Every structure is written in C-alpha cells, then in structure tokens.
Amino acid sequence: MELKDFLIEQWLNPMDSKAKHNLGSSCVKAMTMDELFRVTGQDEEAFLKEMSTMSLHYHHGDSTGSPRVKKAVCGLYPKGNVKPEHVMMVHGGTGANDIVICGLMEHGDNIVVVKPTYQQQYDIPKSLGMETRELMLKEEEDYILNMDDLREMVDKNTKLIALSNPNNPTGQTLYDKELKELVEIAKSVDAYILCDEIYRGMDEEYMPSIMDYGYDKCISISSMSKMFSMAGTRIGWIVAKDEYAYRNFENRRSYNTICCGIMDENVASVALENYEKVWARARSILVPNKKIVYDWINAHPHLHVRGDAKGTTCLVRYDYDIESTALAVDAMETAQILFCHGACFEMPGYIRIGYGAFGDPQKLREALAALGEYLKKYEQ
Ligand SMILES: Cc1ncc(COP(=O)(O)O)c(C=O)c1O
DSSP, rough: OOOOOOHHHHHHHHHTOOOOOOOOOOOOOOOOOOHHHHHHTOOHHHHHHHHHTOOOOSSSSTTTTTTTHHHHHHHTTTTTTOGHHHHEEEEEEHHHHHHHHHHHTTTOEEEEESSSSSSSSHHHHHTTTTTTEEEEEOOTTTTTHHHHOOOOOOHTTTTEEEESSTTTTTTTOOOOOHHHHHHHHHHHHOOOOEEEOOTTTTTSOOOGGGGGOOOEEEEEESSSTTSSSSGGEEEEEEEEEOHHHHHHHHHHHHHTTTTHHHHHHHHHHHHHHTHHHHHHHHHHHHHHHHHHHHHHHTTTTTTTTOOOOOSSSSEEOOOSSSSSHHHHHHHHHHHEEEEGGGGGOOTTTTEEEEOOOOOSHHHHHHHHHHHHHHGGGGOO
C-alpha cells in the first residue's frame, strides 16, 4: 500500500533554517542543557559526572526504558494510577503513534480518526489497508469533537479511536466532561483510544489525561518535543494498561527501536521529574505569545480563528483567493516567512501559525508584522 508524503514534515524541515520569520514550528523554544538545569534547580555537574561513568550498552536492565525515566513519566498521570509497567519509552511521539497503530490494527478492523490532526494518525492506517473513518472537527463548533458524530461513526469493528488532545493544529482541547463521554463511546464498542497528548500542559491548573477515566483500553502517548522543549532528545512514550496492547507494542518496538538512547532517557528524566517547572517555563512563553497572535488575527478582517488554543499553534482561515500551499510557498520565496499550509491537514484555505518557538515576543511581533505586510497584496 502507498504511504502518502508526510506533508508537514516535508514542508517545514527543509525550510526551517531558511526562514527569516518562522511561524511554522509547533515546539516551545528549545532549552539548552544549562537552561534545563537552571529551570529545574538540579545539580548539572553531578549529573554530568554520573553520565561520564555510565556503561554505553543498550540499556540497563529494562529495555522498555530505564526505571528512572519510566517512574518519572508516571508523575504526569497523577489521577490515572499509572505504574512503570504501563510505560514504554519510544522514539518521539512519531514512534509512539506508529507503534500503537501498527501494533493494534488487524485486517477487518476500522479506525476512527478525529481530524484535523497529525498526519500519521490517518495515513499510517490507510497505508496498512485499514478502513480509516475520518471525523472532521467543525469550525462552527470551535473544533470541539461532536460526540453524536463520533457515536454514529463507531461500530463493533472499530479497534481504535485516534485523536490529538490538545489538538494539532487548532489547539482546541477536550476536558473532563468531553473525555468522559469519549471514553463511554469507546467502551460501548470495546475500542481502544489513542490520545496523542503531546501538547498537554498549557493550563496552570490540572489538565486531564485520557488515562484518568478508569478504562484500560485508553492509551496516552506523548514526548519531550513540545511542552518539554527538548525535541532533540527524541524521547517519547506510550502509556498502556491493557496487557495485550502493551505486549503487541513491545514486540513491534523490538523490530524498530530495541531501546531508546540511554543518555537521552537520563536527560529527559531530569525534565520529567520536574515537569511543573518545565511546563511553567513553556507557559511563560506560550501565554503572552498566544495573546499577541490572537490580537493580531482579530485586527485582520480577512483572517479568522475560532476557540481558545491550548497548544502551541492555532488554525487560521483566510478569505484570500489563493490555495494555501501556493500561499505558503510564495511567502517563503518572496518574504522568507514560514508557516504551515492547510494542505498538511487536508484543509486548503487555512494556515497554521505556531507561536511557541519565540522566546522573545518582539520577534513574534516582527514576524506577524512581516506576514501582515506580505498579505496586503491579496487584499486589493
Ligand atoms: C500531535 C503530534 N504528535 C506527534 C508529533 C511528533 O513529535 P515527536 O517530535 O515527539 O516525534 C507531533 C509533531 O509535531 C505532533 O504535533
């Protein structure tokens, strides 16, 4: 089966270093090692000393992740009764989505994917020849999942319901009430839920996880890339309580991962053990930046945004008479402004603006001013 081009990665990765104004990224500004230790208050010297005497063998006992990192991941799920044996470290959120989908789907199954979302969640099952049912979030409903639509779409052959929460690209987020309903719907057809929670953590108060609802077929995946600002560690994880699922993931992971980098797991552990501090740093960047972006959009009558984004990006509809891929290519070529075009989410007529990578809000203002200036040519 054909595996479609991964549009967002193919568009953004080569452009990243060429852009003068980068509104494409969905990461929060990356930390250095020094900053990680400053933010967490941990002893960097002692850490480096320990690292320098570590054996560089595959892993130290448990190939699914070091006891330290797995325990630290459990801390992100205080209401989910998550234990280290439910956690599996993998290569990023990409590794996690891939392992979960490939590890669970069998012929005769269908998957219901809530869109727009990260392309992996629908194009991997399609490439496996699986029936892939796509449930589109509606702009007029502020991109909040419509439970009646979901109820209609699932049936007894639904193996998996896949979504991102907070959602990429819209940033819209399901909370307690909706997550409970989602779990009830999954339970009614005995389906697993794959919830990509890579953007969880922007609220100061507790943000629920899919693991909080006592249904063992819930699977949470996440990584160090977004709210933890450490994408280069390539550390991600899967949390799965269901033994059959966990065993399948472990087997598939043996084929494509064996184990994660032991040094990467150690660095990630420092951030995970102090996640409140690392998320507070992310929040201190995201909250003011989001306001700058929303104020800017609201001052532009040809641009429209809905809801209240809780991730690192928002999805913007525009009234201009140009398709979004052509718009993004031209903006890069003529003004070196990078943003993600809607085709990456099968939503032409939209662009995604990422505001997390700007440590300096002034740079974000400059990028938006440049984009505003660039867009004027479509307003005649
Ligand atoms: C929803 C979602 N899941 C997964 C990923 C992949 O992240 P990672 O760098 O952890 O592989 C991304 C990256 O943008 C994402 O937006």
